[in-house]
Amino acid sequence: MITVGRAWWSAYADAVAADDASYVAKEAILLKMCRELSVGELGYRDWLELYRICLISGLFVVGIELRQRAELAVLVEAEADDASIDTLRHAMSVLIERGSFDEARTVLNGLRQKGDDPDLMEHADWLLRLLDSERPLAYLRPDKFPVEAEVLKATQGASIALVGPVPTRSPNGPEIDGFDLVAKFNYRGGPGGRDPDTQGSRVDISYFNLQQAKFIARKTNPAFISDIPFPVFVKGKGYRLLGRYTTTGRVLMNLQWLLFDSEFNAGPNAIFDLLRFAPATVKVFNTDLMLTAGRYRGYSQPGGEEINYSHSFAKTHDPLMQFRWAKLAWSRRLIDGDERFCEVMASDERDYIKRLQEGHGAIARENLRGRSQ
Helix, strand or coil, rough: EEECCCHCCCCCCCHHCCCCHHHHHHHHHHHHHCCCCCCCCHHHHHHHHHHHHHCCCCCCHHHHHHHHHHHHHHHCCCCCCCCHHHHHHHHHHHHHHCCCCHHHHHHHHHHHCCCCHHHHHHHHHHHHHHCCCCCCCCCCCCCCCCCCHHHHHHCCCEEEECCCCCCCCCCCHHHHHHCEEEEEEECCCCCCCCCCCCCCCCCCCECHHHHHHHHHHHHHHHHHHHHHHHHEEECCCHHHHHHCCCCEECCCCCCCCCCCCCCCCCHHHHHHHHHHCCCCCCEEECCCCCHHHHHHHCCCCCCCCCCCCCHHHHHHCHHHHHHHHHHHHHHCCCCCCCHHHHHCCCHHHHHHHHHHHHHHHHHHHHHHHHHCC
């Protein structure tokens, strides 16, 4: 049971109920109370649950104070002799997020001693060598998806443009089409996502999340899948729905088993998937880690219904985790990006979360107030 005291919950309720004029002052009161909380008062899973509550409530800046306590708590809990495999995995994830790779290796050795899955341990070892700038060889799993050997032939040493969904007026199209391979998200066939001026006209790799795979299977003619050289399905169910339309499709090997909270969204999933095939260059275009989504440029039309993305942040896609892992790859020079992406990556994580809250937090708070009326 989560317990931080009645006064904290009262301050939390005041912040959620605050209007724009009074929110900053209410947030400051709650932040002060968070900073006075002792890490040892709760287990790390309880701290994470409070973090999620703040995310779904639009209190992102407050939330990261609680997430930091979750991080400290899991590192303490991982030191116990009887620490569970899940606790050790989460501790390793926190250490990787912080760039403490030697300490993460120590935890990895502890997981091996506890008999954790050898395949997952090999994946984690590859990841640590990659992030520690050893530039390891590709990490494949041909026993499960023999097509990965074909992907490696096409990708190893190649330049790859990873093109996100955010519309832009920047004329990046010719540069994108100049890469050896172009990767995009949820391509549905036809001209969509292939604007030659801003998105580039090519699609060599497309990542399909489960929602889009279901839509394509039920609402469109999926035959276009066979025209994509290398389709990738984020979930196995997506592959089961559409895999018969391609001989070169595969299921993404994600890092969800390791991650501290929830799972990657499309961008980080694609980044760490592509890096498994040892490309020479990955450059990210047309994405800003959801900052644009709250301002109606690219995710919905001006004047349209406001979308509350905070549910997704809290339930499946921890925004701070997305930012930290993308920044790890960028700061280690494993990926590059266009001007907008690099501007986001160069920002401090607290600045990023504050900007994300400005775009999404008010919508979440308004929704909660509306439900209480």
